[in-house]
Amino acid sequence: MSRVLKTLRWFSAFALAITSVHSLAEGFDKEFEEKSWAEIEVQLPTFPEKGNLIPFRVGAISDTKYLIDGNSLSVGADGVIRYALVVVSSEGAQNISYEGMRCATAERRFYAFGRSDKTWSKARSNQWVKIQGSSNNHHVELYFNHFCSAGITSVTSAEDARRVLRNGGISR
Numbered sequence: 001m002s003r004v005l006k007t008l009r010w011f012s013a014f015a016l017a018i019t020s021v022h023s024l025a026e027g028f029d030k031e032f033e034e035k036s037w038a039e040i041e042v043q044l045p046t047f048p049e050k051g052n053l054i055p056f057r058v059g060a061i062s063d064t065k066y067l068i069d070g071n072s073l074s075v076g077a078d079g080v081i082r083y084a085l086v087v088v089s090s091e092g093a094q095n096i097s098y099e100g101m102r103c104a105t106a107e108r109r110f111y112a113f114g115r116s117d118k119t120w121s122k123a124r125s126n127q128w129v130k131i132q133g134s135s136n137n138h139h140v141e142l143y144f145n146h147f148c149s150a151g152i153t154s155v156t157s158a159e160d161a162r163r164v165l166r167n168g169g170i171s172r
Helices: 002-034 138-147 158-166
Strands: 053-056 065-075 080-088 094-102 107-114 120-122
Touching: 053 138, 053 158, 065 158, 080 107, 080 138, 094 138, 138 158
Parallel strands: none
Antiparallel strands: 053 065, 065 080, 080 094, 094 107, 107 120
16 A cells, blocks of 8 residues: 555656646746837938938839938847838839838838928837738838848848848848
8 A cells, every 4th residue: 555655646746846847837938928029219310311322123123213221221129120211203203211120020110201301200100010012012122132031130230231232132
């Protein structure tokens, strides 16, 4: 009978140990999940100047020009790549925006839009939006071929981002 009792005690201790390890793992998972990402405070850059614009291609044939202001490029401690984007239509109309891109989540966000008097107007929506669309989408192009690779930030500094843009994309 004592042998049975010893075996039961051993199984009891084993079950308790397994439960404790499981509880520790759950606690770690919960703590890990609770540590949420926090965006740094964003400062709007100076308005883009023609001499600082770096062009990049979107799609095989495009009458629209896409340019990023090299001076506005930054890679924040929060992992967000920020840049001023200038889009020029074939008729010469310009749209200027200050944007952010998160490689880890494949999201983008508008911070501000350029006005004709060369000032910024803060974006009404501050939502992060999934990057999706066709190969003719400039956000898709920047995400896959310039700034991000496999969900990680491929560029580590503003200079690195400028180099990648000037070279036509990430070397794979």
